[in-house]
Amino acid sequence: MNEIKVYDPRAFTSRFMPSRELESLLKGNLNKFLICRVEDMYQHVKQAVSASRSLTHSCLFLTEGSAVMKIGSEEYRIRKGEMLFVPAGQVFSFDIHDRNKGIFCNFHDDMLLGKYGNSELLKEFEFLKVWGKPHIELDKDTAGFVGHLFERMLQEYTEHGLEHMNILQPYLIALFCEVNKGYQPVLANQQTNAVSITNRFRELVFQNIRNRHMVSDYAAMLNISPSHLNKLVKMTTHKAPTKWIDETIVQEAKVLLSQSDFPISEVAIQVGFEDQSYFTRLFKRYEGMTPTEFRRMIKMS
Template identity: 60%
Template sequence: MALRDNIQLYNPSAFTARFMPSPALQALLKGDFNKFLIVRVEEMYRHVTRPVPATRATIHTCLFLTEGQATMKIGSERYTIRRHEMLVVPAGQVFSFGEKDVNKGYICCFHNDMLVGKYGKSELLKEFEFLQVWGNPRLTPDNQTARFVLHLFKRLHQEYTDHGLQHLNILQPYLITLLCEVNRIYTPVATHAQTAAVTLANKFRALLFTNVCTMHRVSDYAAALHVSPNHLNKSVKAATEKSPTRWIDEAIVLEAKVLLSQSTLTVAGVALAVGLDDPSYFARLFRKHTGTTPTAFRKMIEKS
């Protein structure tokens, strides 16, 4: 059973229909908003009536605040941002959030296609580490950069509000400029580790992201990356302060959370879907990292 066959990958239209089913919100979304959209956070967030459980999206999401604070779970970590800070959720990354934050700002969602065309190229994606699942999703601009970023969000929002996607020759360069501005102040998760260790750790996390349901041993990843298990262990620890085993366990639990939230699989079925034949071991692993059982977690999601 392929893990991602069981997981709903939401595009913006499906996501808003499920979690924010509001005609008022739909009126703010222009044209093919599965490709690009930008709205004020307060205009979208007021339509969130319940917590959004662990899920994935087909597009990248950038959240920039001008007031208040916002908390999101991205991957296995929880992040809180405040005024003039930004969170990025890369396409395909698991995320979740609640419904009680009070804030203002902008939320911009875009497909990879928005970076390809007259003013962009696919290679741009490699330049923006924050659009990769292993990148640091929290961006804290200095005062000057924050002013530039705010101006670009305002300009994108005005163009989108007035004309939707009619003028991609305006939207695309402004979006690329925005990403370049924040890229200048981007801080990787590991700034203290050697470059070689960081590079190997990033390759490991990228491989883990696509193989979590079939590869559970550090030795398997080491073989795929053509290094020894000991070298992989040392490099990942140096770059991320977590062992490869911890990364693997957390990734398994994260996938399980999404399946428990979205699918009708039994707990034993979820265990099999994430590559674990022993439901008892799966339950122990899940409880170790979440503090609750898979069954209790699913009931909590159903009540929310």
């Protein structure tokens, strides 16, 4: 079975924004860390970025204008002083018409580990989870602090690349701690056990969607009954587990339709359906068009 293509930063920039000028701004091991001005990067985007996913996390902080990006099954618009995160492995797409300025940063989990970090930070920063809230609105003071931290990292990276990780890593961690103060948890004010199970369910769906479509499968992995899982997920998210599963299937299919030339029947098989007609009905229910129509739209864009 062919795997959905997952881009590393170098492959992504080469595919969607090929430019020697941009290459000169990106230094060292891009799979570990990179930072640049939004206007310096996205002026080189020549085509809309169709459904894709990355090996690393990324974040966008705007100082002017606005930006629209689809992350998972939701579309987000951010403005000056706001941030948008795309966790590693999450499906994202965006068009080329936005006019804005700000900072773009891409980083591996390793940037939060090692000398100045620890594994607890990865648990604390919910916005780096595929089920977390990617859009964060910062108050004026926090936006100012975040802007200063980004500028300091950008200066260090521009002058020395990744040579001084003892500077870059603490600044990045401090920045995320500032962001975390303004972050509103997805399931705030809910029962702790229900939140924990729901978050684990969403993570398992993300990891197993190509071969597990039944609520009972995930209930078994969580050692609870399907009815109990259904109750907890609906209580905390106001959405049934079946809908979370269906939406994730559609996102997976959109990546395949965008990145491959597989026949629709093969795309259906790749996401776990032998019945192409059922897959087509499911896709149309959520996207308002058939897989064939979606692929045609992507090619035209």
